[in-house]
Amino acid sequence: MIDLFVIKVGGNVIDNPVLLQSFLKKFADVKGKKILIHGGGKIATRIGDKLGIESKYVDGRRITDAETIDVVTMVYGGLVNKQLVAKLQANGCNAIGLTGADANIIPAYKRPVKEVDFGFAGDIRVEDVQAAPLKALLDAGLTPVFASLTHDGQGQILNTNADTIASSLAIALSKYYSVRLIYCFEKKGVLHDASNDDAVINLIDRVIYKELREDNVLTDGILPKLENAFAAIESGVAEVLIGHADDVQSNTTDTVAGTLIR
Numbered sequence: 001m002i003d004l005f006v007i008k009v010g011g012n013v014i015d016n017p018v019l020l021q022s023f024l025k026k027f028a029d030v031k032g033k034k035i036l037i038h039g040g041g042k043i044a045t046r047i048g049d050k051l052g053i054e055s056k057y058v059d060g061r062r063i064t065d066a067e068t069i070d071v072v073t074m075v076y077g078g079l080v081n082k083q084l085v086a087k088l089q090a091n092g093c094n095a096i097g098l099t100g101a102d103a104n105i106i107p108a109y110k111r112p113v114k115e116v117d118f119g120f121a122g123d124i125r126v127e128d129v130q131a132a133p134l135k136a137l138l139d140a141g142l143t144p145v146f147a148s149l150t151h152d153g154q155g156q157i158l159n160t161n162a163d164t165i166a167s168s169l170a171i172a173l174s175k176y177y178s179v180r181l182i183y184c185f186e187k188k189g190v191l192h193d194a195s196n197d198d199a200v201i202n203l204i205d206r207v208i209y210k211e212l213r214e215d216n217v218l219t220d221g222i223l224p225k226l227e228n229a230f231a232a233i234e235s236g237v238a239e240v241l242i243g244h245a246d247d248v249q250s251n252t253t254d255t256v257a258g259t260l261i262r
């Protein structure tokens with residue numbers, strides 16, 4: 001099988017022009033077939049603030065009411081996606097910007113209201129993801145760049161966590177490719193101590209994950225990231241890595257830097 005790199009870039013990198021520039025150059029230089037996934041939660045929060053629309057999160061997921069879905073559609077699908085595509089083009093990478101609504105690649109359903117009403121937040125059933133149009137774009141030599149938006153098939157855009165989109169696409173594309181899923185963020189990997197950037201844990205399996213959780217080593221966004229990483233590795237994705245955006249290139253080779261998920 002041909003290799004495919006499915007790479008997600010984190011919100012703290014997108015929000016840092018120096019880190020972002022360096023990441024995009026390295027991403028553009030990655031050899032072979034690749035896909036980029038992004039969110040941009042921090043930028044959406046800032047622009048929402050300017051418009052008087054306050055951002056609320058529960059369990060790391062944004063409460064996406066009617067005003068908020070318009071903000072995130074504009075920010076993720078417009079501003080961030082098109083800026084990333086233009087910057088990749090400037091680096092010689094023939095990128096094409098997409099949301100999950102384009103070519104019906106990521107159908108989703110509105111999260112049912114239980115204790116919390118997340119509004120227009122979309123959950124994905126991996127079996128619904130349409131990998132064939134993505135393969136056609138990859139075969140045409142293009143590099144798809146996905147904003148963290150999906151749709152319900154009835155005309156409604158939904159807001160879906162970018163880590164979840166990355167793992168869902170990686171799983172769906174595993175029928176065509178040997179996929180390496182790489183989560184790039186502003187830390188060198190999953191850390192023994194979140195304040196010590198050098199305390200990288202080289203390998204995490206379910207047993208180690210349980211121990212780390214019991215020891216309260218993992219908090220905030222790293223928890224859903226690891227859940228998405230395990231979902232991928234347990235559903236046919238060949239390799240899953242979590243590492244620094246600056247290490248993206250070595251993480252597409254054998255000289256892995258960061259945390260390997262098994």
Ligand SMILES: Nc1ncnc2c1ncn2[C@@H]1O[C@H](COP(=O)(O)OP(=O)(O)O)[C@@H](O)[C@H]1O
Binds near residue numbers: 186190191193219222
């Ligand atoms: N043990 C840990 N190792 C690495 N990051 C951790 C750890 N515990 C908590 N974190 C936090 O998790 C965050 C990553 O999650 P998140 O912000 O959702 O990522 P992204 O930027 O990719 O969207 C890090 O910025 C860090 O603050």
Ligand SMILES: CC(=O)N[C@@H](CCC(=O)OP(=O)(O)O)C(=O)O
Binds near residue numbers: 038039061072148161
């Ligand atoms: C439903 C939900 O929470 N969606 C996320 C999508 C963006 C995202 O995941 O961006 P980062 O990877 O940059 O955090 C949000 O709006 O924050």
